[in-house]
Amino acid sequence: MDFIQNFPFFSILLSLGSGVLTSIMDKRMARLWNTFILVVITVLSAVLFVYMLGTREPYTFMMGHFPAPWGNEIRAGVLEAGMALFFCLVMLFSLKGGQEHIDAEIEDTKVNLYYIMINLLLSSLLALIYTNDLFTAYVFVEINTISACGLIMITQSGRTIEAATRYMIMASLGSGLLLMGLCILYDITGHLLMSNIKDSIAYVYAQGTYNIPLIASIGMVVVGLAIKSALYPFHTWLPDAYGYSTASSAAILSSLVSKGYIFLLIKIFFRVVGFDIIVDSKIVNILFVFGLCGMIMGSVNAILEDDIRRMIAFSSVAQIGYIYMGLGLGTTIGIVASIFHILSHASTKSLLFIAGVGLTDASGGSKRFDDLTGSGYRNPAAGIAFTIGACSMVGIPLFSGFISKVQFAEAAVQNSLAKMLPTLICLAISTVLNAIYFMKTVIRLYTPVSKKTKKTQAGEAARASVREHPLYNISLVCMIILNVILGCCSQPIVDWITDGLAMFG
């Protein structure tokens, strides 16, 4: 066994242990240590990714002295390593971009608790990516949920506590459904290890003895994870949670937490149940319909919104709809498009949240559109970054959103007519709606301030020059670069995802 194959194990244990370690640190030390750990894990994941691209051979890693069906096991392939690398990068950039706000908005004595949450969130994301065991996945889903809740309510205002309560209720419902689904799966297969479950499900499905519990358990797992990742009718917790928490939290929640669950769902599709059975069970069609609804309704709600942060949050609902629509197409190419959209949306949405907070700072802290007029001039870096993020979301070529839309369209035309038409129509409508609200915002950012508004209080506060931390600008640049890389060099990335999915089976 090569030494590099230890890296997934090291990354999970390192972030888990540093969460514990952070509990005795003070504010500055906690921040430094967190940055250090993030960089180390990013480097480890990058090395593993390069190594995996070389060997192209997925491997399992025994956690303990006992081989797989008895002990725990993690598994790494090309897709897992790449996802881990990408998640670490996005997390690093969002934390550094919002660092000023973390310091300003959180009580001094509680900053180290924030970094505990971040460390454990990272470890749970990594464990969800690498795990080969359904119960391990469930345990880390719990950690993920609780730490996300902490991230929401660490800025203690009424709205965030309300948002955290809503999130807790919905997420508990999701966890409960997931757990029930896993219990039924265990009852009819007798295993918790993903590859063993897949074998026995294939056997059980061929025999036809337990088809009803099987379908029900798949349904519960899918609905549970869909609730947790805010698929359209279950999205009510999302706008408040993203709209009022601190900027880094919003960026991390929207780009990583919900994506971790979706990745787990894809993993369950391919590694636990088997994609043929999933398609055969017609559950994908339900996801397809809800995904389409989400694409339209999320955008409509975003248009009606008068608060920039909540608008971006509703845009997340629409983008989650895209991802589920891709899953619902029921073809491998649709899944590839979905995974690409996970990457594209994660990089873009974190950029938008971080840029958005710069713009609101330049407008005296107000998030309302009237006060944001002309803020693109007052904070040029944030203005440019927001424009780029908006272009990417709408789907302008050069940026990542364009590629994912092309991917979705390609996946749609290879499908039957019954799915192709709605997909293409909804893609078109949703793109237009996206353009309406994002371009409206961009135009407002670059509208010069009229004399009348200058005199008002918000204008007064806005004119005070904002000097952002250099770290803020650096992280914005990094996120833009990530976005452009996804948009311009998409072919190798799509190839990598396709290969990774093939290794999943």
Next chain:
Amino acid sequence: MSRLLSEEEYRKTKAFKIKRWYRGDKDPYIGKVELKPQKPFAEDFSSMKQRIHDEALLKRKIYDIEHNRKLRAFSKLYSAISVVFVFTLIAILLYVVSYLPPVGNPANPDNNEVARKYIEDGMADTGAVNIVTGMILDYRAFDTLGESNVLFIATCTVLILLRVDNRSKKKEEEENDRLYEPKNDIILQKVAFFLVPMIIIYGIYVILNGHLSPGGGFSGGAIIGSGLILYVNAFGFKKIERFFTQKTYKWICFVSLLFYCLAKTYSFYCGAHHLETGIPLGTPGNILSSGLILPLNICVGMVVACTMYAFYAMFRKGGF
């Protein structure tokens, strides 16, 4: 009155005291119990105005079903849909359960080689007589590591929500702590005096015998935690702070979780590379046996006990 003793001597005996208490001449609480009566409710004019305004707004926007048709339709639809939803869910689940494999049937899918190995080789592999402990702390130790971190992060979240760090506010909470419960309750103190040591010793017993008999870190920790809560209820925060403060809590949690992480990292690493850990399993049935399980049980137990106590203290006065 007594015939054998003089009046003065009789007054000193226990029998007299008990009799006096029984007749109701003396209340043992008076002069001993520290009780701060709650102040009558009073509010200043501006907050009252705000409250009345809020209540009117709430009534108009949310509860005024008479004049708001849309709201009335919505609330009716909402309750109808929720009832339908719940009953559909119950029906689906019952339907599914009726198709599950029957309980206790040896041909069930979950009676497979996994469970068989746990039962047959469990003692030889892990050195633990209690198979369940062997499973959660040795076979599937990674899950349990995650599980103890769930506890840790849950306390951290409660700390975020409830810990009071502001000094003046802290003092206020300290004062208000007396509002809800009397302190120095003699009956409670006498009972706790006997019960607390026994509860804590029983908890320690459950933890230390986790690998031999039913029990283990989670249950034993919960028992110790309840003992601590009883102690603090009877004797107050000042007494418990002589041996258990926020700092102690922090360090106990830190040391035990870190030890857990490090020990398991070592054992996972050795396991994955097929190396010997060098930790002897000992004779099954002895207290010092089963390798890492005993120290890990102690760690889990300490974390659980601290978590229980911390939750209680946080909810009571936002710190300890």
